[in-house]
Amino acid sequence: MECPTFRLEIFEGPLDLLLHLISKNKVDIYDIPVSEILEQYLAYMKAAEDFNIELASEFSVMAAQLLLIKSSMILPKYEDLEEDPRKQLVESLIEYQLFKATRPYFQERAESFAGSFVREQETLAPIPVAQYGLSPELLSGAVRMLMQRKEEMKEEPDFHMATVMSRNTVSIDEKIGGILTLFKTRKNLSLRSLYRAAKSKSELIATFLAVLELCKDQHILLTDAEDDLTLSLNEEITPTADAKE
Amino acid sequence: MTTKEVLSIIESILFASGDPVPLDRICRALDMDLASVEALAADLCDMYTERAGGIRVIRLENSLQMVSECKYADYVRLALEIRKKPSLSATALEVLAIIAYKQPVTRQYVEQVRGVDSSYTIGTLAEKGLIYEAGRLDVPGRPILYRTTDDFLRCFGLSSLRELPEISGFNDEGQQLIIDETSEDAAAAVDAPDSK
Numbered sequence: 001m002e003c004p005t006f007r008l009e010i011f012e013g014p015l016d017l018l019l020h021l022i023s024k025n026k027v028d029i030y031d032i033p034v035s036e037i038l039e040q041y042l043a044y045m046k047a048a049e050d051f052n053i054e055l056a057s058e059f060s061v062m063a064a065q066l067l068l069i070k071s072s073m074i075l076p077k078y079e080d081l082e083e084d085p086r087k088q089l090v091e092s093l094i095e096y097q098l099f100k101a102t103r104p105y106f107q108e109r110a111e112s113f114a115g116s117f118v119r120e121q122e123t124l125a126p127i128p129v130a131q132y133g134l135s136p137e138l139l140s141g142a143v144r145m146l147m148q149r150k151e152e153m154k155e156e157p158d159f160h161m162a163t164v165m166s167r168n169t170v171s172i173d174e175k176i177g178g179i180l181t182l183f184k185t186r187k188n189l190s191l192r193s194l195y196r197a198a199k200s201k202s203e204l205i206a207t208f209l210a211v212l213e214l215c216k217d218q219h220i221l222l223t224d225a226e227d228d229l230t231l232s233l234n235e236e237i238t239p240t241a242d243a244k245e
Numbered sequence: 246m247t248t249k250e251v252l253s254i255i256e257s258i259l260f261a262s263g264d265p266v267p268l269d270r271i272c273r274a275l276d277m278d279l280a281s282v283e284a285l286a287a288d289l290c291d292m293y294t295e296r297a298g299g300i301r302v303i304r305l306e307n308s309l310q311m312v313s314e315c316k317y318a319d320y321v322r323l324a325l326e327i328r329k330k331p332s333l334s335a336t337a338l339e340v341l342a343i344i345a346y347k348q349p350v351t352r353q354y355v356e357q358v359r360g361v362d363s364s365y366t367i368g369t370l371a372e373k374g375l376i377y378e379a380g381r382l383d384v385p386g387r388p389i390l391y392r393t394t395d396d397f398l399r400c401f402g403l404s405s406l407r408e409l410p411e412i413s414g415f416n417d418e419g420q421q422l423i424i425d426e427t428s429e430d431a432a433a434a435v436d437a438p439d440s441k
Contacts, residue, residue: 012361013359096359107335
């Protein structure tokens with residue numbers, strides 16, 4: 001048997017379908033004959049199924065809602081004050097209709113203005129904005145802590161040993177790499193703890209100079225913390241560990 | 246500086262940028278107040294319209310942008326071998342209309358109005374740069390709020406959201422009903438979307 005070909009209209013959603021049925025049947029939106037509309041609604045759902053069109057689950061929800069309204073309308077009313085069970089549905093239908101009506105307006109405008117092209121911006125380098133100026137107080141604080149650490153170091157038992165045992169000098173570049181690596185796991189570093197990690201005079205000096213260098217390149221930001229300085233990465237400039245030549 | 250010079254300066258800025266340039270930036274560069282720059286901007290737009298050439302200067306809320314005349318779009322496409330942008334689907338237009346009229350709105354609101362899930366469409370609209378996430382609503386779940394972009398205005402030939410016709414002024418066929426000016430102005434004054 002040959003199947004006749006049908007065209008099944010596609011609706012945006014259950015509200016769209018309901019509006020279509022209402023206008024097709026020429027019924028008053030404020031007085032919807034629910035059972036009639038429901039029948040046609042279900043017929044559409046059935047047709048969609050036959051066409052293997054998967055309707056959104058919202059269509060089933062609406063069908064259930066319509067059934068509920070239908071059944072509550074059949075029930076005898078005891079009080080006249082009872083709200084019309086269709087009220088909420090009517091309100092959403094009307095609101096949806098408002099927006100649906102704007103569609104041709106937007107469509108037409110979108111078509112007529114589709115051809116206004118714009119230039120893509122040439123890659124221009126924006127002026128690098130100096131984030132902040134290091135205040136002399138921050139610098140002197142950093143130096144003061146450095147001297148404190150130097151004194152502390154002498155007290156440490158293996159300090160003298162280390163000086164004798166190794167003559168290794170720590171380079172600033174090495175230290176910069178070290179600090180940037182630490183930032184991979186942490187957001188903030190304390191200058192004091194960086195100093196404390198230094199085990200020799202050379203390393204301590206390298207730490208100080210590395211921090212100074214990183215500040216100059218604006219890789220990091222220095223902020224005053226209580227009796228300490230906090231180092232944080234400057235997000236504007238993405239630092240790379242190999243940034244130093 | 247003469248007015249002509251100032252207009253030329255703005256013109257250069259717009260050409261160099263390509264992207265919409267906020268008026269306050271122009272104010273800063275020229276060291277002029279917003280009101281006079283706004284007046285000059287209007288003059289510049291008019292100048293281009295009068296010239297009826299291939300370039301237009303358009304106002305998008307508080308920005309200015311230099312665009313090509315859409316009448317000649319087909320020639321531009323032919324010469325530069327660019328594909329026509331696929332037009333927006335009915336679904337996309339519907340979602341866009343809801344956001345345009347009711348912004349800032351949450352996805353939940355859009356879905357409530359349409360009665361169907363709209364997350365995918367909202368995602369594509371955001372990807373196309375027609376809407377953007379404008380903060381979150383301070384209710385449980387902190388849902389994202391959406392607003393339309395300047396690009397949306399450009400794509401629909403509007404220079405401000407205030408130019409959108411009154412939503413109740415459409416009939417079922419989508420024709421705009423003629424509303425007498427006074428009532429339109431009054432309505433616009435009441436619920437003019439705040440153009441930040």
